[in-house]
Amino acid sequence: MLLIRCPHCGDRPEVEFRHGGEAHLARPPEPAALSDAEWAAYLHQRRNPRGPHAERWRHIHGCGRFFNAVRDTLTDRFLATYPTGAARPDGTQQGDPA
Amino acid sequence: MHENSVIRHAGITLRALPGMARFALRCAPADAPRASQALGLDLPLAALTASAGAGRAALWLGPDEWLILAEDGAAETLPPAMEDAFAATPFSLVEVSGRQLAYGLSGPGAEEVLAEGCPLDLSDAAFGPGTCTRTLFGKVEMVLWRPGPEPAWHIEVWRSFAPHLHAHLREALLDL
Numbered sequence: 001m002l003l004i005r006c007p008h009c010g011d012r013p014e015v016e017f018r019h020g021g022e023a024h025l026a027r028p029p030e031p032a033a034l035s036d037a038e039w040a041a042y043l044h045q046r047r048n049p050r051g052p053h054a055e056r057w058r059h060i061h062g063c064g065r066f067f068n069a070v071r072d073t074l075t076d077r078f079l080a081t082y083p084t085g086a087a088r089p090d091g092t093q094q095g096d097p098a
Numbered sequence: 099m100h101e102n103s104v105i106r107h108a109g110i111t112l113r114a115l116p117g118m119a120r121f122a123l124r125c126a127p128a129d130a131p132r133a134s135q136a137l138g139l140d141l142p143l144a145a146l147t148a149s150a151g152a153g154r155a156a157l158w159l160g161p162d163e164w165l166i167l168a169e170d171g172a173a174e175t176l177p178p179a180m181e182d183a184f185a186a187t188p189f190s191l192v193e194v195s196g197r198q199l200a201y202g203l204s205g206p207g208a209e210e211v212l213a214e215g216c217p218l219d220l221s222d223a224a225f226g227p228g229t230c231t232r233t234l235f236g237k238v239e240m241v242l243w244r245p246g247p248e249p250a251w252h253i254e255v256w257r258s259f260a261p262h263l264h265a266h267l268r269e270a271l272l273d274l
Contacts, residue, residue: 013217063160
């Protein structure tokens with residue numbers, strides 16, 4: 001079974017986790033100032049890279065906390081996990097668009 | 099009924115534990131001393147640890163979340179004590195006594211019964227005395243706590259999942 005390193009609990013089995021979509025998406029401070037296309041892009045458009053991808057994960061059946069992880073979408077290998085609010089670790093560059 | 103049953107097999111006992119008061123506590127880790135004062139035991143701040151004493155226990159579930167187990171009747175006494183200790187500091191204490199049931203699993207090799215459905219490493223090295231965590235047994239979420247060095251485990255499970263969990267544990271035990 002794949003082990004995922006929760007920043008709080010350490011290495012834990014994958015069945016305790018839920019995927020939470022792409023990480024580091026900041027809600028625009030003034031949505032009303034955006035065009036429909038820009039707002040639609042914020043809501044719906046995601047990178048979907050082939051390679052390292054920063055994602056939100058939640059240790060839902062453990063400590064219950066969200067955190068961020070860089071996962072290689074090609075190999076399913078977790079390159080790094082880090083607490084919510086922290087910057088993406090060095091050496092985990094974004095993969096190319098699929 | 100499963101709630102009153104005691105099952106013994108291969109030197110291992112699975113039993114329903116008597117009712118107790120339970121609380122879900124949320125507060126900032128920095129305010130833990132206030133909670134400790136009201137509880138009468140140190141609120142554990144290290145991940146995956148529990149502290150117990152005087153018939154009460156505090157189980158770390160997350161960085162700002164604890165499960166409090168206490169004697170029957172604490173539902174009347176603990177909330178006012180917490181309110182006094184925290185004064186104007188924000189915190190949340192929700193009584194969940196009726197939400198959960200507890201099972202005890204004890205005896206040499208009891209961890210093999212848990213290994214039937216729990217994916218964690220339950221060896222002494224990885225899950226020593228005083229360790230607790232929320233985890234899964236099969237598809238059922240449970241809180242697993244090892245109070246002491248002896249092979250005895252405390253299992254907390256939401257009431258509606260309890261018959262399923264008990265049946266699964268029973269099958270695992272009888273299969274040994």
